[in-house]
Amino acid sequence: MQQLPPQPRRNYFWLVLSTLLVVSMVLALGGVAATAWVLRGDDEAPAGVTWVDVRPEVGGKAIDDVLARHADAVRRKNVDEWMADVDQADPAFVKRQRQVFENLTKLPFAEFAFERANVSAGRTGAFLPTPLFDRYHAAVRVVAVTVRHRIDGIDSKSVATPWLAVFGLVHGKWVIGGDGAGKDMPTGAAGQPWDAAGGITVVRNDRVVVVLSAGDANGGQKLLQLAETGLRQVAEVRPGGWDGKVLLTAVNDKHIFDTYFAESQDRVAQVAAIAVPYYGSVAEWAARPEYATTRVVFNPSELSAASSELQHDLTHEFTHAAMGPVTGPHTPRWVVEGFAEYVAYKDGRYNAAGIRAALGGMVVGAFPDDKQFYEEPRNYIAGWLACRMIAETYGQAKLVAFYEGFQRMSEVESVSREVLGVGQTQLEQQWRDFVAKAGQ
Known part of the structure; x- marks a missing residue:
């Protein structure tokens, strides 16, 4: 709403003001001469007057x-x-x-x-x-x-x-x-x-564009190499269905990363990187936005981590990017995060002591609930083991199909019966048995 001029001493000015409101104009007055022109109604306006139509x-x-x-x-x-x-x-x-x-x-x-x-x-x-x-x-x-x-x-x-x-x-x-x-x-x-608060530099190859703070180009080359490995790992599990190319933001500006945690600043230090889905229109401003791509943003505090950690983080986030086109509001968090961990650790070996140490005293019962998933870091381990169990029991293709099933159905029960041939109760029991065996 435009702020109105202060009320003048002569009441007939309001007749002029009413006219201005009718035509939805704002009058920028250029001193005494302009005021006199308004009040007198002269045929020609002085140079200091500008009409701006703000309809x-x-x-x-x-x-x-x-x-x-x-x-x-x-x-x-x-x-x-x-x-x-x-x-x-x-x-x-x-x-x-x-x-x-x-x-x-x-x-x-x-x-x-x-x-x-x-x-x-x-x-x-x-x-x-x-x-x-x-x-x-x-x-x-x-x-x-x-x-x-x-x-x-x-x-x-x-x-x-x-x-x-x-x-x-x-x-x-x-x-x-x-x-x-x-x-x-x-x-x-x-x-x-x-x-970014400061200048940026860009390094790239055919499949990855990395944006860093100015002067960090050498670190960008390292990230490019790790990114290529991550993309190959993802392609082994998800060879199609997405572009296979990523824009990675790795600027040394904490504000950029913190922007995505406006409602949960306490979680920033626990997250190494995030995958952010974007659409053909801004999701909050559109009724049914169409998925376009997923951007990956690094926590700048993690950029100095060991190569093995960076490799895991990149592969995990690239998996989210690969599954972005088939991830929807009904895809459970344990499936989303567990699948990304499955791809990141696919070629790794685990031992019983490591499983027990990672789970600690966590009770493996029902699949983790979405609302509390991120409140317990060990849910990542639980989700990973659930996805690994599905892949080893039913085959990797079935695991991918299980993930994709939540595009059409909203419940684990219905997706599991259609894709795997068992209900949720039996699937959870298979998961518990798998975790118990893995920890022996």
Whole structure:
């Protein structure tokens, strides 16, 4: 909502103001001469007066034009065009925007665009920082923007990530003045590789693009080698059904990783990397978004881990990427995580003492419940053993089919009977027997 001018002493000014409200205009007054022009109704306005039509369908076009120029600046790699639509009032934000631009131009985009999403002001307004409201005197909007892009040689589909851009009205022109912030931000907002606080560098091969902090290119080569091994391991179990290519973010910026744990900051230190599914439209802004790809993001505190640990982490997350097209709301967590552990440890040997030590005093009874799964790290071990049991008892192809079955059915009972020929109770007993034998 636009802030109205203060009430003047002469009541007839409200007749003028009423007219302005009818045509949905904001009048930027350029001093005493402009005020006199408004009150007198002279035929010609002085130079200091600017009319700005802010009806949604017209003001929206002005913002669309800014977004189009902004995207074009990235494609042209023209920083002056980019900065022309950035408010210069906040030096810190100006510096930040230059960094974002530089980072964007480092990425190998085959497609890149900013698109205004159809999200109501009522929803986006919650993300307006108070200082920006105060700066623009309410002539401000939080705009839901879809960053639509494809990474050259990696993405076969257009990928949508969210940006909550704050636009302010300055001298009759909409400019970008800040970023939205707050709780319940859409997945990936402020968590993209170009959002890194410092400069980035990119290393790649035909199947993997790794984004690192500037100066870390040597570490990127190591990650590329490990990534290739991980992709081969995944392909042995899941040879088709996905692109087989990954964008990996491994910047030394904790904020990027922490973005994905806004509601559970206590878990950040326990997670080495995450696989984030993305869609053709921002999931929180669309009714039925179509899956596009999965991005992998590393916890920067884990980048110095031993090669064996990094190898496991990459293979685990790449498995999530491979199964992303067939993972849905009904796929149990123990299947999702257990399958990824199965692939990561597929060629490894285990011993009874190791199993007992890993499980500790955990009682293996029913399959872990989704709601409590991540509260108990040992559920990863339990899920891994369950998937390994299915693969060894029924064959690896049946394990993959079991995973895929949750696309069509929502219960373990129905999926297990269709794919494996046994009910959930019998499957759980087979799992308990397998765990007991493995620990002997």
